Amino acid sequence: MSNLPLTGIRVVDLSRVFAMPYCGAYLADLGAEVIKIDTHHAAFVDTTRTLNGPYPDNEPGEDYYNRAGTFQTLNRGKHSLTLDLRSDAALTVLKRLIGVSDVVLENFTPRVMRRFGLDYPNLKSHRPDLIMVSNTGYGQSGPWSDFGAMATALEPTHGTGAFMGYLEPNADGRLVPGSVPNKIANSYTDFLASWTAQLAVLASLFHRARTGQGMWIDLAMYQVGVSFVGEGLLDYAYNGRRTRRLGNRHEFMSPHGCYPCQGTDQWVVIAVRDDVEWRAFCDAIQQPALAVDSRFADPVTRHQHQDELDAIIGNWTSDKSSYDVTDLLQKRGVPAGPVLNAKQMLADPHLRTRGYFEPVEHTAESGLGHREYVGRGWKLSDAEIHIRKSAPLLGQDNHYVLSEVLGMGESEIEELQAASAIGQTLAGAATPASVPLDRQAELGWIVEYDPEYQRFLAEVENPKAS
Amino acid sequence: MTGAMTGILDGIRVLELGSQISAPFCGKLLADYGAAVIKVEPPDVGEEARRMGPFVGDDPHTDKSIPFLYLNTNKRGVTLDFGTRSGMKVLSGLIKQADILIQNFSPSTSEDLGLDFPSLKKINPQLIVTSITPFGQTGPYRNLAATDIVTYALSGLMYHSGDSDREPLRNALNQSFYVAGVNGAVATTAALFQRLATGTGQHVDVSVMECLASHLVQAVPYYNYMGATKGRRPVRGAGFEELMPAKDGYVIPSVQGSQPWSTVADLIGLEELQDPRFATGSGRIEHGQELNELLIKGLAQWDRKALFQASGERRLVFGMAQDAGDLYQCPHLRGRGFFAEVTHPVAGTANYPGMGTQLSGMSYQVGRPAPLLGQHNTEIFCDELGYSRQDLVQLRASGII
Numbered sequence: 001m002s003n004l005p006l007t008g009i010r011v012v013d014l015s016r017v018f019a020m021p022y023c024g025a026y027l028a029d030l031g032a033e034v035i036k037i038d039t040h041h042a043a044f045v046d047t048t049r050t051l052n053g054p055y056p057d058n059e060p061g062e063d064y065y066n067r068a069g070t071f072q073t074l075n076r077g078k079h080s081l082t083l084d085l086r087s088d089a090a091l092t093v094l095k096r097l098i099g100v101s102d103v104v105l106e107n108f109t110p111r112v113m114r115r116f117g118l119d120y121p122n123l124k125s126h127r128p129d130l131i132m133v134s135n136t137g138y139g140q141s142g143p144w145s146d147f148g149a150m151a152t153a154l155e156p157t158h159g160t161g162a163f164m165g166y167l168e169p170n171a172d173g174r175l176v177p178g179s180v181p182n183k184i185a186n187s188y189t190d191f192l193a194s195w196t197a198q199l200a201v202l203a204s205l206f207h208r209a210r211t212g213q214g215m216w217i218d219l220a221m222y223q224v225g226v227s228f229v230g231e232g233l234l235d236y237a238y239n240g241r242r243t244r245r246l247g248n249r250h251e252f253m254s255p256h257g258c259y260p261c262q263g264t265d266q267w268v269v270i271a272v273r274d275d276v277e278w279r280a281f282c283d284a285i286q287q288p289a290l291a292v293d294s295r296f297a298d299p300v301t302r303h304q305h306q307d308e309l310d311a312i313i314g315n316w317t318s319d320k321s322s323y324d325v326t327d328l329l330q331k332r333g334v335p336a337g338p339v340l341n342a343k344q345m346l347a348d349p350h351l352r353t354r355g356y357f358e359p360v361e362h363t364a365e366s367g368l369g370h371r372e373y374v375g376r377g378w379k380l381s382d383a384e385i386h387i388r389k390s391a392p393l394l395g396q397d398n399h400y401v402l403s404e405v406l407g408m409g410e411s412e413i414e415e416l417q418a419a420s421a422i423g424q425t426l427a428g429a430a431t432p433a434s435v436p437l438d439r440q441a442e443l444g445w446i447v448e449y450d451p452e453y454q455r456f457l458a459e460v461e462n463p464k465a466s
Numbered sequence: 467m468t469g470a471m472t473g474i475l476d477g478i479r480v481l482e483l484g485s486q487i488s489a490p491f492c493g494k495l496l497a498d499y500g501a502a503v504i505k506v507e508p509p510d511v512g513e514e515a516r517r518m519g520p521f522v523g524d525d526p527h528t529d530k531s532i533p534f535l536y537l538n539t540n541k542r543g544v545t546l547d548f549g550t551r552s553g554m555k556v557l558s559g560l561i562k563q564a565d566i567l568i569q570n571f572s573p574s575t576s577e578d579l580g581l582d583f584p585s586l587k588k589i590n591p592q593l594i595v596t597s598i599t600p601f602g603q604t605g606p607y608r609n610l611a612a613t614d615i616v617t618y619a620l621s622g623l624m625y626h627s628g629d630s631d632r633e634p635l636r637n638a639l640n641q642s643f644y645v646a647g648v649n650g651a652v653a654t655t656a657a658l659f660q661r662l663a664t665g666t667g668q669h670v671d672v673s674v675m676e677c678l679a680s681h682l683v684q685a686v687p688y689y690n691y692m693g694a695t696k697g698r699r700p701v702r703g704a705g706f707e708e709l710m711p712a713k714d715g716y717v718i719p720s721v722q723g724s725q726p727w728s729t730v731a732d733l734i735g736l737e738e739l740q741d742p743r744f745a746t747g748s749g750r751i752e753h754g755q756e757l758n759e760l761l762i763k764g765l766a767q768w769d770r771k772a773l774f775q776a777s778g779e780r781r782l783v784f785g786m787a788q789d790a791g792d793l794y795q796c797p798h799l800r801g802r803g804f805f806a807e808v809t810h811p812v813a814g815t816a817n818y819p820g821m822g823t824q825l826s827g828m829s830y831q832v833g834r835p836a837p838l839l840g841q842h843n844t845e846i847f848c849d850e851l852g853y854s855r856q857d858l859v860q861l862r863a864s865g866i867i
Contacts, residue, residue: 005660030656054691069687142801147778152707153718153785162789163638181709181716181787184627184637185699191681195648196822202655203499207474209662216826223804224822226793228644231536236790237816238522238532243789248615248636251519258633265697267634271613335611339619339634341695342685350607356676374686377677378653381669383660437694444630444700453693
């Protein structure tokens, strides 16, 4: 434990949904003590406890709010303290806790934080060297500052859709850059905000260690998103270009695309960077005539004949598996890779070798058993960073935080409990209705489902046992 | 010194031996927080991003690559062929003075060049070495050939991008490498903080594929909690949180947030949308087809920006598709001081997009435009490493700088 970078750092995580909770989870992985400020009132609870699922075997169960897979991923390693912030006593507890903490994460609108007296200028009086991230859609200043936001709607707002979209046929039937924006999806902006917040917190901790100064980090998800497509804005500034939607093609590589493979919704991507790789490609697919075809002789003509080239390649890939195509091409140094879905990811030999997915053994009462979660994109040679424990049950650490962290007496804690300022069961909630998986497939929410998934996972996690 | 900045990583010295996007973006983020970044490029040709379009005025000139100009502000630049013995000796001098070295060579190239972690650690035990590669330092894919679309595909993210009735669609502007760059900066800064306690450097192994895979906080539990495979979103116009046509472009209506359905219906302004059948989530699913037709009709009456503004004022969370021109002129970003004016001696003057975060008491500055090739050779090799002008002439004659 002692070799973790953030051992001894305490984080109060007031945040909800995806971006900041995931930031808190990473700080916990790095060794910080992260206390999630939960609530036991349904109207105010973090909706990843109640709305996002997924639940084991699609069955929410009675304590569904402790059992959701996305919530578990985003809140692993944390403690849970439930506080009803409408109660003055609870608010006082929170301010005392912040007084003995190093970092606060929050994603309320500026209005809400001021109403509770939890805005940075106020909290700084409880902890002068506090580091706080205020994560909002549009930031603490500017004309859109009071607007709320969700990542799903933010993504095109910050411009990714200007730079991605399918090609469209022109009057001659040739494919040309598209006019319709598309999305990376998967709440893309939330993750950009999470990574950016982690960097800001770590750099601020370093700064505090050297200067003793705290920091208020105004993180506007919109602005973060724009900074990730900054190159596109600069192209407008210098050249007046507004959009670049090239489908799966590339400015200078060709062929460059995503091609159908054997199986349902299976695809492979291929990117040929230069003439050497082009000749290797023709050799790999055993079509030597292509290598001497004048339409494809050099990068410029290849680029002009991509419609023809893509048809030839799609025809070649369509009766092969995406992994087989990848093997054939990579053996000759040509960039290629299968388009993996989550099931394939979980079985992928590279991720397995690197121990990318991290196991958590859940408590018996949760009914979650053994589950694996996505790890992180990096490893440190001198610190064993991994998921420390499961996400907390609602209010699981009320006693620990109040008694051991804040030194409150038993009678004080009982008073909070009696006044329902703290609690362990979700009040006023209705168990979420679960939509049957065959209906979800019909609605297009999922592609398919595999009733034998447990057996599949047991085999990929422990190949020798099968 | 000109261009000196005060930032929270002030005084931290970074050597960037990277090319293209991932390592340079990592270096840029650290530079924007005040670290002193020296970019080391091959003599004569420079790093590969200098040959990546688009170019200013569509003129493919070494100092006019737009990705290069964007990714290398606030850095100083030198040229050095560290594949030679003399070049490596000069580089060792820089390594001894550095806190952080960022590179994105493949693992086998790092070893061939003597720039693998064990070799670097011998030169400077306090050095943090950050290696950003498509697949990481270990595992069967470690030396595979990759570009943005390949890591995007293998990460699992691409499977979910695009429309469900078409092929998966590539991301915007090489996002794989930007995501890897910021993750590299996170892990590097964690190592820097840890060094305050331990006094020693360490190796940071960043995998582009795994950085992106970490976005799958829904798709992975969908499979390992209930065996379901999540795919791409249903085709355009199939409901909320999707891009739908407005009068002058695309908008994203949203029912998320705390407001009731009546507020959403009232905003769009079509009387039929007030039908109580649409008031609940399950009702909207059941009558999805009909609702979509009404939405298309209602949204077609709106200009994007007017709808977005009206949504925000009603505490709804609609979005709109903006292009580069919209963003460059965005009154909100302008109002927040997001842009910084930069004058580059070859590319000219433009407003550059700034940082994602704003720190209390600090404003975003670009003290330096992206360096010209070898622009700071004399300053760094002579003034800081102690080589004489005559040494520099010899290094130049032998092609080392």
